[in-house]
Amino acid sequence: MLLASRFIRSDDVRVEMDVRVEAVSKVWNVAGASPVTALDTVHHRFPSGRFSCLLGPSGCGKSTLAQIVGGLETPSTGRISIFEPASGRSAPPGAASIMMWQGLNLFPWRSVVDNVAFGLEVAGVGRAERHERARAMLATVGLTGFDKHLPRQLSGGMRQRVALARALIMERPILLMDEPFAALDAQTKIVMQEELLRIFEASRKTVLFVTHAIDEAILLGDEVVVMTARPGRIKEVIPIDLPRPRSFDLVNTKAFGALFQRVFHLIREEVTKAMAKPTAGAAA
Amino acid sequence: MTKRRLAEIALPALSIIGFIAVWQIVVEVRGIPPIYLPAPSAIAVALAQMARDGSLWINLAATISRIFAGFAVAAICGVALGLLMGRSRIVAQIADPWLAALYPLPKISLIPLMIIWLGTGETYNIVMSAISAFFPIVLSTYAGVQQVDRGLVLAARDLGASPRQIQAKVILPAAVPHIFNGLQLGMGVTIILVVAAEMIGGSDQTGMGYLLINAGQVMDTDKVFASLVVMAVVGAVIIKLQRFIDRKAAPWAVHAGPHQD
Numbered sequence: 020m021l022l023a024s025r026f027i028r029s030d031d032v033r034v035e036m037d038v039r040v041e042a043v044s045k046v047w048n049v050a051g052a053s054p055v056t057a058l059d060t061v062h063h064r065f066p067s068g069r070f071s072c073l074l075g076p077s078g079c080g081k082s083t084l085a086q087i088v089g090g091l092e093t094p095s096t097g098r099i100s101i102f103e104p105a106s107g108r109s110a111p112p113g114a115a116s117i118m119m120w121q122g123l124n125l126f127p128w129r130s131v132v133d134n135v136a137f138g139l140e141v142a143g144v145g146r147a148e149r150h151e152r153a154r155a156m157l158a159t160v161g162l163t164g165f166d167k168h169l170p171r172q173l174s175g176g177m178r179q180r181v182a183l184a185r186a187l188i189m190e191r192p193i194l195l196m197d198e199p200f201a202a203l204d205a206q207t208k209i210v211m212q213e214e215l216l217r218i219f220e221a222s223r224k225t226v227l228f229v230t231h232a233i234d235e236a237i238l239l240g241d242e243v244v245v246m247t248a249r250p251g252r253i254k255e256v257i258p259i260d261l262p263r264p265r266s267f268d269l270v271n272t273k274a275f276g277a278l279f280q281r282v283f284h285l286i287r288e289e290v291t292k293a294m295a296k297p298t299a300g301a302a303a
Numbered sequence: 304m305t306k307r308r309l310a311e312i313a314l315p316a317l318s319i320i321g322f323i324a325v326w327q328i329v330v331e332v333r334g335i336p337p338i339y340l341p342a343p344s345a346i347a348v349a350l351a352q353m354a355r356d357g358s359l360w361i362n363l364a365a366t367i368s369r370i371f372a373g374f375a376v377a378a379i380c381g382v383a384l385g386l387l388m389g390r391s392r393i394v395a396q397i398a399d400p401w402l403a404a405l406y407p408l409p410k411i412s413l414i415p416l417m418i419i420w421l422g423t424g425e426t427y428n429i430v431m432s433a434i435s436a437f438f439p440i441v442l443s444t445y446a447g448v449q450q451v452d453r454g455l456v457l458a459a460r461d462l463g464a465s466p467r468q469i470q471a472k473v474i475l476p477a478a479v480p481h482i483f484n485g486l487q488l489g490m491g492v493t494i495i496l497v498v499a500a501e502m503i504g505g506s507d508q509t510g511m512g513y514l515l516i517n518a519g520q521v522m523d524t525d526k527v528f529a530s531l532v533v534m535a536v537v538g539a540v541i542i543k544l545q546r547f548i549d550r551k552a553a554p555w556a557v558h559a560g561p562h563q564d
Binding site for chain 2: 089120122128170
């Protein structure tokens with residue numbers, strides 16, 4: 020069911036899509052141990068065109084929530100609906116979204132251009148066309164002249180751009196991002212954040228961005244969804260009504276500082292709670 | 304040329320030349336009988352004579368063709384079964400007890416049975432060669448398929464790949480370093496088993512193993528050494544060639560190893 024749902028015509032999904040999360044829970048059954056509740060009755064609506072950041076301590080289930088929205092995990096209870104707000108027409112989970120992974124998951128044996136073109140290749144797009152589109156998308160994310168390189172020949176920041184291009188080329192209305200910049204050095208991270216802001220502000224997709232960095236969540240997001248330590252619940256949703264287009268200069272403003280303080284006080288409690296618990300085998 | 308590169312080339316060569324020189328001097332000074340230990344110069348003479356009368360080329364060609372024939376059969380069957388086992392739990396469960404029982408069995412112990420069944424002709428040699436290479440190839444392929452990074456499979460699925468596309472475009476290429484590792488192990492044991500099979504197979508045969516045992520029986524010690532030298536060189540060339548092909552086929556895995564993500 021999950022795989023069949025992928026074969027949807029691209030013009031069906033090149034529209035605005037809302038995500039409604041209704042009473043979603045996820046329980047991991049670990050062999051020989053008591054079950055772990057990763058998510059506990061989460062409700063939220065992610066409207067189209069909004070950049071939502073999921074923020075919480077490690078193990079709060081924020082990555083799991085993103086994977087459930089993307090149809091890559093099934094919820095234990097509750098449901099996800101993905102629908103076009105104007106018509107109410109719905110799409111199966113996974114058909115309207117694409118994930119940018121924490122570990123990037125680039126195919127190490129494929130060149131940069133063939134990594135980016137993978138989604139088009141499996142959809143049956145011809146070689147010349149998919150390469151042309153992949154190169155155009157690479158230019159959009161600011162990476163030209165490295166088409167033939169293998170991922171391991173690139174720097175961390177360049178690999179991020181490849182992964183971003185591979186996701187964006189699918190033209191899905193929902194972009195799921197699971198801590199994509201967590202492994203980058205501080206300067207490269209800032210460059211990538213600004214790049215993402217530029218791309219988001221031009222395309223206005225529905226974005227779910229998982230992070231544990233408060234400044235990143237405020238800089239990028241239209242809202243910050245603060246989650247509790249395991250079991251993951253939504254503790255508070257903080258709207259970020261800072262003007263767009265944004266740049267990294269925003270972090271020096273008073274408004275940013277005030278938001279940071281507010282989010283920090285919410286999150287500090289949860290991090291302290293999370294640290295007091297033993298880490299279980301289940302993924303965050 | 305840097306000092307280091309010079310050392311990389313010069314030291315191994317010096318090591319071999321030095322060893323041969325000491326050997327030659329010790330044999331001459333101590334007057335060791337050639338039947339125990341011929342001088343390197345005598346071995347060279349025997350080698351030249353074997354090359355001139357053609358016995359070296361006939362037997363070397365026989366051995367090499369058996370190695371590659373058996374290896375090719377083992378590679379095709381082994382990779383195919385390994386991939387099938389990775390794809391189907393049922394196939395894996397059916398094959399598993401046989402692999403578990405037969406893999407640790409020294410393949411050389413099958414020689415008497417194979418001679419009873421197949422005689423000592425070409426079939427016997429190739430079957431021994433194929434059996435020996437088959438097991439490491441199957442097991443490495445299967446391990447490679449099982450150890451594929453789950454993240455890559457999920458990413459491919461998210462990008463719209465069907466199960467068949469995931470098999471062909473993710474799992475197979477991801478397993479290539481393991482498969483090549485299995486092929487290298489398989490080649491190593493094939494060389495051993497072909498020569499052993501030739502040694503035991505009987506006197507109506509050809510092959511380096513035959514040449515070796517024949518020379519040993521008539522105490523042609525210089526010919527024994529000449530055969531050993533030829534086999535060592537052939538083995539080294541085959542292994543080096545395989546590594547070279549490996550690097551060309553999977554350049555992305557050379558430094559990173561099979562577990563890079």
